[in-house]
Amino acid sequence: MATNPQAIQLSIGPTGVATVTLDRPGVHNAFDDHLIAELTHKLRDVDHNPAVRAVVLAAQGKSFSAGADLNWMKRVARYSEADNIRDAVALASLMRTLDAMAKPTIARVQGAAFGGGVGLVACCDIAVASTAATFSLSEVRLGLIPAVISPYVIRAIGSRNARRYFLTGERFDAGEALRIGLVHSAVEDGELDRAVERILDELLKGGPKAITAAKNLIAHIAHRPMDQLLAEETAARIAQIRVSPEGQEGIAAFLDKRPAGWIKAKD
Numbered sequence: 001m002a003t004n005p006q007a008i009q010l011s012i013g014p015t016g017v018a019t020v021t022l023d024r025p026g027v028h029n030a031f032d033d034h035l036i037a038e039l040t041h042k043l044r045d046v047d048h049n050p051a052v053r054a055v056v057l058a059a060q061g062k063s064f065s066a067g068a069d070l071n072w073m074k075r076v077a078r079y080s081e082a083d084n085i086r087d088a089v090a091l092a093s094l095m096r097t098l099d100a101m102a103k104p105t106i107a108r109v110q111g112a113a114f115g116g117g118v119g120l121v122a123c124c125d126i127a128v129a130s131t132a133a134t135f136s137l138s139e140v141r142l143g144l145i146p147a148v149i150s151p152y153v154i155r156a157i158g159s160r161n162a163r164r165y166f167l168t169g170e171r172f173d174a175g176e177a178l179r180i181g182l183v184h185s186a187v188e189d190g191e192l193d194r195a196v197e198r199i200l201d202e203l204l205k206g207g208p209k210a211i212t213a214a215k216n217l218i219a220h221i222a223h224r225p226m227d228q229l230l231a232e233e234t235a236a237r238i239a240q241i242r243v244s245p246e247g248q249e250g251i252a253a254f255l256d257k258r259p260a261g262w263i264k265a266k267d
Contacts, residue, residue: 006023006038007022007023007024007032007034007035007038007039008020008021008022008023008035008038008039008042009021009023009060010042010045010046012046012049012051012052014264015053015200015204015264016051016052016053016054016204016264017052017053017054017055017056017200017204018046018049018052018054018055018056018103019055019056019058020039020042020043020046020055020056020057020058021058021059021060022035022039022057022058022059022060022064022065023059023060024060025059025060025061025062025063026061027066027069027070028061028062028063028065028066028111028112029059029060029061029063029064029065029066029117030065030066030067030068030069030070030072031065031067031068031069031072031091031115031116032068032069032071032072033072033087033090035069036090036091036094037090039094040090040093040094040097043055043094043097043098043101044097046103047097047101047102047103052103053103053203053204053208054103054104054105054106054200054203054204055101055103055104055105055106056105056106056108056196056200057098057105057106057107057108057120057124058108058110059108059110059111061111062110062111062112063111063112063113063117064107064109064110064111064112064113064117064120064121064133065112065113065114065115065116065117065120066112066114066115066117067114067115067116067117067138068115068116088147088148091116091148092148095119095120095123095148095149095152098120098123098124099123099152100219102212102215103211103212104125104126104203104211104215105123105124105125105126106124106125106126106127106128106196106199106200107120107121107124107126107127107128107183108128108192108193108196109121109127109128109129109130109133109174109183110129110130110132110133110189110192111130111132111133111134112133112134112135112136113133113134113135113136114135114136114137114138115136115137115138115139115146115149116148116149118135118136118137118146118149118153118182119146119148119149119152119153121135121156121182121183122149122152122153122155122156122157122182123152125215126184126199127182127183127184128183128184128185128186128187128192128195128196128199129174129177129178129183129185129186129187129192130174130186130187130188130189130192131173131174131175131186131187131188131189132174132189133173133174133177133183133186134171134172134173134174135171135172135173135174135176135177135182136165136169136170136171136172137153137165137166137169138169138171139166139169140166140167140168140169141169145166146166150162150166153182156181156182157180157181157182158180158181161180161181174186204263204264205263207246207247207249207250207260207262208246208262209241209244209246210241210246210247210250213237213241217234217237220233221234246262249261249262
């Protein structure tokens with residue numbers, strides 16, 4: 001029986017950076033059920049790998065991801081509502097897995113990111129795009145809506161910008177993606193890898209457990225009112241991490257004017 005070729009490639013470098021690469025360039029890294037399942041599995045694996053310090057989500061070919069695969073869409077169109085729910089839940093699980101990863105994540109966007117591709121970008125902690133990249137939330141042009149990715153995209157670009165781009169389905173460039181908050185920086189194509197490396201260098205200076213705790217802090221603190229309960233919770237969080245082994249090492253390294261134990265010397 002024929003087997004599906006791998007849709008995702010994974011490599012882990014000596015500094016603990018895992019690069020998870022969409023590898024369906026012939027169809028512009030479009031989503032189908034196979035890619036969704038494989039990417040979800042790979043992300044869970046690297047998140048539970050203690051050797052991994054950071055994750056880069058990248059893609060082969062001209063496009064980051066063109067959204068839904070046409071053949072997959074043809075199959076989905078014949079599904080019952082119950083089958084469609086199961087299919088959509090799998091995509092929702094992928095987005096939630098990426099969004100909730102304990103390790104810091106960077107989206108490396110070299111080309112077109114449409115539909116679910118925009119969702120992947122919005123789910124990453126940090127996004128760097130080539131100035132050649134283009135973006136679109138074009139679901140309404142197919143009579144659909146960007147439902148599964150909407151919590152992450154709206155969080156990134158805000159409801160005002162979502163009102164425009166969810167409703168028009170128009171394409172926008174990397175400069176506009178930067179302006180509305182979908183990406184953190186837009187650089188010339190030849191500078192993309194160096195820009196990602198610069199961010200990785202900064203991430204690897206932080207304590208691994210502290211970075212995870214910082215991500216958790218953001219998730220739990222954002223949009224909550226400032227009251228006594230929140231003040232006490234934040235005080236408890238910093239107290240706990242100060243007395244942790246990593247916190248103690250970080251403070252000691254700072255006072256001793258030496259690199260912390262988690263910083264690996266470059267060759």
